[in-house]
Amino acid sequence: MRRKAKKQARRKPKRETRHFSAPAQLEPGAPSDLELMHSIQDQDPDALSQLYDRYNGILKALILRVIHNEAEADDLLQEIFMEIWNQARNFSAQKGKPLGWMVTLRKKQAYARAEQRLQSETEQQPDAWVHNATEEEIALSDTRFLIRKVINGLPPAQQQAIDLAFFRGMSQREIAAKTNTPLGTVKTRLELGLKKIYDGLKELKDEL
Amino acid sequence: MNFEKFQNQSRLYVIGALEPEEVEEFEKARKKFGPKAEDFIAKCYALHEAFALSLRPSKASAAIKERLMSMVRERKQA
Numbered sequence: 001m002r003r004k005a006k007k008q009a010r011r012k013p014k015r016e017t018r019h020f021s022a023p024a025q026l027e028p029g030a031p032s033d034l035e036l037m038h039s040i041q042d043q044d045p046d047a048l049s050q051l052y053d054r055y056n057g058i059l060k061a062l063i064l065r066v067i068h069n070e071a072e073a074d075d076l077l078q079e080i081f082m083e084i085w086n087q088a089r090n091f092s093a094q095k096g097k098p099l100g101w102m103v104t105l106r107k108k109q110a111y112a113r114a115e116q117r118l119q120s121e122t123e124q125q126p127d128a129w130v131h132n133a134t135e136e137e138i139a140l141s142d143t144r145f146l147i148r149k150v151i152n153g154l155p156p157a158q159q160q161a162i163d164l165a166f167f168r169g170m171s172q173r174e175i176a177a178k179t180n181t182p183l184g185t186v187k188t189r190l191e192l193g194l195k196k197i198y199d200g201l202k203e204l205k206d207e208l
Numbered sequence: 209m210n211f212e213k214f215q216n217q218s219r220l221y222v223i224g225a226l227e228p229e230e231v232e233e234f235e236k237a238r239k240k241f242g243p244k245a246e247d248f249i250a251k252c253y254a255l256h257e258a259f260a261l262s263l264r265p266s267k268a269s270a271a272i273k274e275r276l277m278s279m280v281r282e283r284k285q286a
Contacts, residue, residue, distance in 0.1 A: 045280045052273055057265025064266055074272045081276050085283070096253035103256040147262045165225040166259050172227050187220075194219035194255065201258055 033098040040088040048085055055102060056081075062106050065167040080106050150200030158193030161186055209237040215248060222252040223259075 031039070031050065039047030059080060063073045083105050091101050151159060164170045164178065172190070176183045209217070214237045220226045221234055238245045 043284055045277060045284060048280055049273070049277055052276065056268045056273070058260050058263065060266040060268050061263040062260055065263070073266075074268050077268050078272045078276045078279075082279060085280050094250065096250050097257060099260060100253040100256040103260050104253075144261055144264070147258050150258075151262055162223070162259075165220075166223045169224065172225060190220055190225055191216045194223070195216065197258065198219060198252070198255060201254065 034093055037088065037091050037093075037098045040085060041091070048081065051084070051098070052081055055099065058099075059102060059106055062103065062167070066169065146204055147201070150197055150204065153200065154193050154196055157181075158189045158196070161189040162193045162197075165190060209233065209240075211241060211244070214238075214241060214245060218245075218249050218252045219255065222249065222255060 031047070033051070033054070036047045036051045036054075040051065056077060060073055060077050063076050063080075064070075067073050067076060080102070084102060087105065091098065095101070154162075160179065161175055164175045165172070170178065172183060172186050175181070175190075176186045179186070181189075214234075217226065217230065217234045217237070221231070226234055238249070241248075
């Protein structure tokens, strides 16, 4: 009996299709992201506190892709959540989900900050997105695992183009120069890569 | 621009990867396709979420949250 219980505990959990838009399992009765955004629009600090708890880790990881300094990333994270508070009235559910909107805010702020210190950044670039997807992924959550699976299915050149465009904010021309690739090829890589990710996510869940 | 091309351009647009000269043509197509275009662009923003969720979260220091919440409460009282 005991052996059977141990065996069950060791057994890997089934990988079912999950909602990639929900990074953390919400406790029953917990407000949705949208409800939190509406409360923030009504100037409720507790809602911002909850949103912070839910997404500070993800936003900081994104910031660190551009600003490669922990202390500065923390400062910028604080600025971004302040911006979420100040700009909440501009959020519209019709234009997308709260996380997508927050990621857009993060991009604007992080690139502005990165431009100011571009010179000192060049020596400290982290591994490219394409290189992140290795055995260290074992510890990833199911949601991340599924998204990673879609991304890892792309040829490395497409992953690299998307990494440089999305995480580093490079234009197609900048990517072409950096990778010594014709502009047309960069465009094709981005188009094909993004379409595959989009279609892959659609298969994961019929939400896109 | 046909709708398939517009869809490709939309995915580049949401991640900020359209070149300036492409944006003008994209905006024209966006007007041409109307609500159908807006729906598709909104769906493309889900790519942002997916990319964000593909990274391992990195915990911020507890002091940041305290500072943030105190700034927010001050702002609210002002």
